[in-house]
Amino acid sequence: QAGLTQPPSVSTDLRQTATLTCTGNSNNIGDQGAAWLQQHQGHPPKLLSYRNNNRPSGISERLSASRSGNTASLTITELQPEDEADYYCSAWDSSLVAWVFGGGTKLTVL
Amino acid sequence: EVQLVESGGGLVQPGGSLKLSCTASGFTFSASAMHWVRQASGKGLEWVGRIRSKVDNYATLYAASLNGRFTISRDDSKNMVYLQMNSLKSEDTAVYYCSLAKESFDSWGQGTLVTVSS
16 A cells, blocks of 8 residues: 655764655645654664654654645754664555555664 | 553464464553554564554454454453454564554554564
8 A cells, every 4th residue: 555755764964953754645644744753773663753743752852843735854953873763754544544654764873 | 651562473374373462551551542563574664453442432444455364352351452363474474563542653562573484
């Protein structure tokens, strides 16, 4: 089934700002927004934000999410070594009647 | 603190069946919807299905790609959710996670590995 589109990899320098993108359509991101999850190698995913820019307790304020039309974005400022991970977006798709994920973006902190 | 612990994974032959369990604690399980999500080695996340709570008649929803082979159920008296997997194929090989469906995929267990191979 159709999912969301994320770039496979992004590389950004330490202490700089990284922006990750996730493109969907009007049935998913354009409708109810997206959630973002972080996954470190060998660990389960962790929810970073939901419905565009709501952060669960304990999530760093260096992370912010947004949406423009059918594209969701996750911005991470002041990049730290521990930010190096895989990042997934997710959204409810009202046409597929299913939750969909992006393929994930591997963020490398240089 | 929310805790989710999956169990029941293992090696199963193609065409076989397996039932996974997820034990929950640290939140009001009976009032919560739960997801199952899987991840093949080196691959991304794939949503498997979701079960709602009693007030929503335990409604279930599944990924279309599963073609009815998987069934999610729950036992609120035991704080457990289950994933019954039938007619297993090699492409079902993955780590299977249960996840609390509060705002999104709020909390995750450590996962249980299912390997489908002869």
